[in-house]
Amino acid sequence: MSHGAAHSAGPDEGVVALHPKAPTIRLVIIGLLILGLIFAPWFAYPVFVMKLMCFALFASAFNLLLGYTGLLSFGHAAFFGGAAYFTAHSAKVWGFTPELALLTGMAGAALIGLVIGMIALRRTGIYFTMITLALSQMFFFFCLQSPFTHGEDGIQSVPRGHLFGVIDLAPTMNMYYFVFAVVMLGLLVIWRFVNSPFGMILKSIRENENRAISLGYSVISYKLGAFVMSAALAGLAGGLKSLVFQSATLTDVSWQMSGEVVLMTLLGGIATLTGPFFGAGIVVTLQNYLATSSFPVTILTGLVFMVCVLIFRRGLIGEFYASKLGQKLGYRTET
Amino acid sequence: EASNGSVKIGILNDQSGVYADFGGKFSYEAARMAAEDFGGKVLGVPVEVVTADHQNKADIASSIARKWYDTEGVDAIMELTSSSVGLAVQALSKEAKKITINTGAATTELTGAQCSPYGFHWAYDTHALATGVGGALVQEGGDSWYFLTADYAFGYSLEEQTSKFVNENGGKVLGSVRHPLATTDYSSFLLQAQASGAKVVGMANAGMDTQNAIKQAAEFGITAAGQKIAALLFTLAEVNGIGLEAAQGLNLVESFYWNRDDESREFGKRFFERTGAMPNMIHAGTYSAVLSYLKAIEAAGTDETEAVAKKLHELPVSDVFARNGKVLPNGRMITDVYLMEVKKPGESDTPWDYYTVKATIPGETAFLSMEASGCTPAN
Amino acid sequence: MTMIFGIPIQAFMGQLLLGLINGSFYALLSLGLAVIFGLLRVINFAHGAQYMLGAFAALLLLQSGGVSYWVALALSPLIVGIVAAFVERTMLARLYKLDHLYGLLFTFGLALVIEGTFRYFFGASGKPYPAPAALTGVVNLGFMVLPIYRGWVVVASLVICLAVWALIEKTRLGATLRAATENPVLVQNFGINVPLLLTLTYALGAGLAAVAGVLAAPVYQVSPLMGTQIIIVVFAVVVVGGMGSIMGAIVTGYLLGIAEGLTKVFYPEASNIVIFVIMAIVLILRPAGLFGKDV
Amino acid sequence: MSKPLLELKNVEAWYGESHVLHGVNMHVSEGEMICILGRNGMGKTTTLRTIMGNLRKRTGEITFAGHDLMTTPLHRVAHTGLGFVPEERGIFATLSVEENLMLPPVVAEGGMPLREIYDLFPNLEERRNSPGTKLSGGEQQMLAMARILRTGARCILLDEPTEGLAPVIIQRIGEVLVALKKRGMTVVLVEQNFRFAAQVADRFYLMDHGQMTAEFPVSELAAQMGMLNRELGV
């Protein structure tokens, strides 16, 4: 994110020797994480893990933008919550099957992303951030007033339906593996996106925009592409969440939600693939845990934010990547 | 007998968000009072009350509710402030076959189209507020109205229902202005209301919106100039919040007032000792809900949901909150509600003595009948 | 009666004036925000919380010490300023050398903490604060009845805004501060105590928010949520004005207050989003904002 | 010889962990112009930055006009009469040319009035209202120097003032330096452009790996050419 870092990096920064089996070890770590999720319902509460996965996908989608194009959006709730409404509405009112409903939500989010992106991308840095915040706030008021969202009540009792008209998603386990599959697919898309020729151009734009232009890249189109992609995937996460909880409400479009996703990403580690997962895990656990304690959630959330910014700027996974062990395993940190 | 060695009641509501003062932590206190007053035990097993803050987020509420049911042996969830949470948790509980008694949310949907055989609604709803304010106030002479309506579903339904009663009682609605949620400055709307010449300015909004609107009405001398302000959803806690100076003369509806009779005063006093505040209808309603639930378990001789729900439907409700309450098949508990007027600063002699009761609206009028509710039992 | 856009000119004037009053708060708040952003390059998300703190400080001073409104008007910005200075010194100052986004994230967390704490101790609905005796009552302006207090708000905000603008733009202070944000070490090499300067600036911005808070206390409910509600709108005001432009923030504050006021008459449902709509239009036509320099 | 105006004794300095200055000894008398020569990365810039106090991790003795600079707070150093023109020029983008010029507080009498500065650098007057960094590279260099002349500093530290400048400008800067010296200004010059330095400096230091390895007056320049050629590859 910080371009300043480029200059301070000295020529012979302490380079740690790569562990000879680093790539294999990295694969094993990822594999273990996936296995953990497959068997999670046996030792953790499935709805909780589903929620965590939805937010992890949301945070990863957000990270796609922040981590790999350096754009901090403070309006991602619009895509997440917007898609939740679209998915819920199409499943409940139009009777769409879950996969179609999700696609509807995604398409809607992508469309909002296109509109917001076209306006906001005219500026960069902090200006961009403020504009996304304001535009998503407009969308919030739209949702508040629009009849199809049912205002304060929200859309409730959304049917999970039958996947492809066949598999009933009402049983928790069916839903769990559906969510698992979709989230994995989403993450795979993000991973591929980041590690693709397109992602390479994004990275270079983040590093030096003018140079990228002079090489003939239409910077705005690439940024917009990433923005829409991020919006669509955030939408996928939101839609999925509305199916898991069978409701879509205003909280998902509020600006506090936009703040939460920033927190998750920051906490986990910007520009790391697995970071958002851990960030989402911590935030979701905290919220659930604190709900039954007498300590106010907002205060703790705020404190975590402050401490994170002041001390663990790289986030959990980011710090690990930057540690000796992480470097040995061949993880690269961007910030 | 009780299934798993205890009867557990969960109080799930907003304890840190915008509705924290509505019921908030004090609802938990009220629930514990009820459990203690009942004797702490039912069917020989202890009664436990747990609580959680859903932070006004439906998904957090849903996950807590599921977790309570699935892993913590909670038998019933109550309070459930805010419509979205109330509806979400009731729907989920219907699937999980668990009882919910909502005392915090206003929407009639809970016992209407989205009703549930295990879902109950205590304390108040938009219909009761609307009849209370709309109907009773017109009879008092406030026959021309102008609404300040929060621009979302809750506001519309309050305005719509109130207008209906105003019209039915021979009054007239002169106009309304829809203000966005969370507006801070109402002077412009108030000026429009003033210009309309209506006798009553109805506030079809909630929370901070109503508080600010009322304060500013006092500032612009609306009440002083002879117009009445009627707040459609406002409770004792909030009157206390803005102070009598600004709230004087305000009309509102609650289904409970601590200074109603000796019994309620005694309850109020005990509640005050525990919380430092007098109870409003949500607190008293939650107390009543817990008590009724425990009575139903005792009567059923089991804490099994179907049986308890059946008893809850059958048994009359009679306690400090509801003296002649009964539960309709759709889960709506009906009881008297009261039209209040807020006293002038000079008239109030004891602390928290804020209301004069101007009219009592019988439960049958205040709440929708089963037929009119839109709840189909198969639903 | 003369009509304008279908409403009596009297009513129209009244609404215009109300808009101006509302705009006074926007102007004061966006001014503080612009000062902090323009000079420290920090998006002060805690601005709403500081506004709330100002109001609460006045309230608590009144409740505990019977401190009058006028004294509170001086004292509570001072208190908030000192608290802000402490936060800046111990925490925020460490973030200047990083990407500006971290300042935003930090103050976002700070806002959550402050608001959460006040909500925890004072509940959500808040407390009333009486207007000072000298300013109670109303005057009849012919076209409307104006509470005297509101008139005072307009005057006070205008005076404060102009004073701050002059302080920053008409003295060398402004240039020095801008330079200090760009290259603090070099400015120190020129013999200027930069850390102190930045601390004072942040305190000034926060103090301005607190002034707005005290001014607002008798008008709105003093509540932990009062800041959250207004801050997002104020962000939009600052963006429309051109971020970092002091004059832009002030003028746009008043203008948008009026625009919002008029919307409340002609299309009330849109009155909360009108500012965002204007923002979107302005950004399409003039990406740098009305008064912003193209950066 | 009278007591030097600026004196460094056995100064060591670090960037974090990396030890850059290894015992620098140097003295400059009032009204003298000395030039520090040396290959890239030998610590010339660091020496100047250490004098100004920008590197806080340092040991040894630095005195200037009777002040102990080791204990002087960063923002007080300028008030002792030292002016600094940094390597990267340090022009402020958000300030206009004139604001840039007026930024450093006047620390003593005898600074150059604005009029004279504009006469010396007409480009600056012409562009005085445009943003500082919209100036071309050369103009920025002029601005950086002009800015210090205004403050009345007795001694200026110049870090590679000719880098990236057109020959004609270099010449002008040379003239300015000579004029300043005539007025009694003390100058510490860091230069890569040997030809330029040779025309203006009174005395030379050669810096190598964080130490002064040679020192000679301009009169010995011819004699030292062989050594310099070896060391600098000029």
Added chain:
Amino acid sequence: MTYATPQADGTRVVLSARGLGKDFAGFTAVNNVNIDLHHAQIHALIGPNGAGKTTVFNLLTKFLQPTRGEITLLGQDITNMKPDRVARMGMVRSFQISAVFPHLTVLENLRVALQRPNGLATQFWKSLSSLQTLDPRADELIAELGLSPWRDRRAADLSYGRKRVLEIATTLALDPKVLLLDEPMAGMGREDVAMVADIIRNVAKTRAVLMVEHNLSVVADICHHVTVLQRGEIIAEGDYATVSQDARVRTAYMGVEA
């Protein structure tokens, strides 16, 4: 020293600017500049600091929109085009302040440049290894510019001079028809200057080159044609020998001693 003479015979004009002008808030940075770039020729733009050389570059490459005048590239009017379009048409520039992608390796820097011409830019579904097809060409350029030892180092770790070389390499990777180099030798050591001069001479055999340079010996050495700018206007034109004898050029730019 070889003074290459411009061929007076009809060489192809690839880029032509007519009456080019640029005002910044009332200040005229460039005024009435006419430039013709010929195929296979090196054209130098020199002048004192602030004369407007970089601005002319920005105008030609459309990073700035000219206030006046028009520009034709390969027979097409590009006066109102976006800079990336112009780059795609085959006019590529380097920057005065070195412009590389600091956190990418040398190889990756080159790949980024090669991606677009090879149609591998927008594929977000392909893997990174699909970019390996670009490596042979990238390695060729790396070798050609003597960057092989640093192939897998991050650009940020290179010395200033190497960064400049890398920037030239990425520029060449696009195989541009017109090459604009802003002070390509600034900050380079002696050997590097010679090497880069050789490279420029070499690539210019098949394309037009416009360069800004303060190093007059290089200009004298490799440029066929020199334009001297002062205060935004052209004060002299011709080959180096002619220009360097011009009295105005001598006082305005070189100083009397030159």
